[in-house]
Amino acid sequence: MESTIVKSVDYNAYFGDNHVVKNVNISIPRNHVIAVMGPSGCGKTTFLRGINRMHELIPNATANGQILLNNEDVMQMHPIFVRLKIGMVFQRPNPFPNLSIYDNVIAGYKLNGISLARMDRDRIVEESLSKVALWKEVKDSLTKKGTFLSGGQQQKLCIARAVAMQPEVLLFDEPTSALDPISTSSVEELFHDLKKNYTLIIVTHNMQQAARVSDQTAFFYLGELVEFDDTKKMFTNPKDKRTQNYITGRFS
């Protein structure tokens, strides 16, 4: 029996009067890679941003229902605690342009005013960069600015920055859509390694990517969670007609 790490219960999200995520119930198992796919505007990104309470940063955005992290409702917690436990990587690589590569990795500590001993800092930087397979490439240029790196390296740096905070869950919002194919495949390889320590939830509109990297897939359509199942099963034998239509490319 797998343990559930994130569970949403009757979760709804709105932009003003626009109901974008409708009554989503989902249980996400620990140490798995979950792909969230669906056509544009289906609410997948909004749902993802709801998990770490980023959704409500947008003016007029509201949400209700429950998102349980280890059976604790994140809707009742202070967003800052939630975001320390649930890391996030965005569509476009966004390292802090004013910080060095080194400082970017420990940005979560440094900018939050958490002081670390020099040794701990060095260790966290090396561990985090190793976890994202970037250490060898950048270990001699740690003092250079984060924006000095290539797009794919920047995205890995952003993953390292999220990993450094030792979260339990990592959220990825179309993490490879701004990257070239080679960077994309190297980021995808990471997911496999990262799931040993973290639970990964990846929003993607690329079906091949969902099929390649995920253990389970959730299919969203018009704000509803249509189907959530093992990736293999979903791509070979979907239960819902809408899923089948989407996978076979009848609409996108």
Next chain:
Amino acid sequence: MSQSVQYRIGISRIVRVITIVLAFACILPLFAILFYIIKAGITRVNWSFLVNVPKPVGEKGGGIANALLGTFLIIIVASLIAIPVGIMCGVFLSENRKSRLAYWSRLCVDILQGVPSIVIGIIAYFWLVKPLGGFSALSGSVALAIMMLPIVIRSTEETLKLLPDSLKEAAFALGMPFHRVILKVIVPCGISGILSGVMLSIARVAGETAPLLFTAFGNPYLSANITKPMQSLPLLIFNYATSPYNDWHDLAWGASVILLVFVLLLNISTKLITKRWKVQL
């Protein structure tokens, strides 16, 4: 056919010449002013001019040390008031682009920018000089700070608006509270634009005379007490240039050179800082 092409080429040439001539016409006044002031004042400028106070009428020599010190002190105090308030206000305006309060504040800032400096001087006179019972450098600083505010606010706002939202999201996603996002990410990333606004605002008020006339008032002696009247460069120039004595006129020319050089240096270093400290996004 070829005639009409010839004609158009000719017109194009004439227009190009006109633009070049007009561009020169724009920079001509600046060089004329520079040349004239430097020619009239440079003979007075030397070390003792910078470190001595003015002599009474009839005595040779004397300098502008009191005005230099006064100008620096008044500007420093004005900056201490205007910079934090201005940056905070700019941050608010860029963070709350659509709120009603931001709309009205923005409008007020624009109007404030258009308020004549003499009016600001009178306001400072009624708010500070009268209640405090005397002229003081502090009241002059407040008047100048009010003049600096719109420039600092608008430059901060415009700079921060250009920063991508993804930067803020990255910071929020790391669990940073709002004040740290602003202080540690947003402001450092926009620092070159903010600084250039600050420096331009200083350059703008360094030569202001009107708001100081009934606030800092002027003082023939060296003084570092900001609660008492204080001399400043523009005041010294105003008072001495309108006096009937030739010696004093020379002193005013010398002071003009110093003020001009100060403002020019501020403008040039603003350009350099903007280039050097620009954060590559």
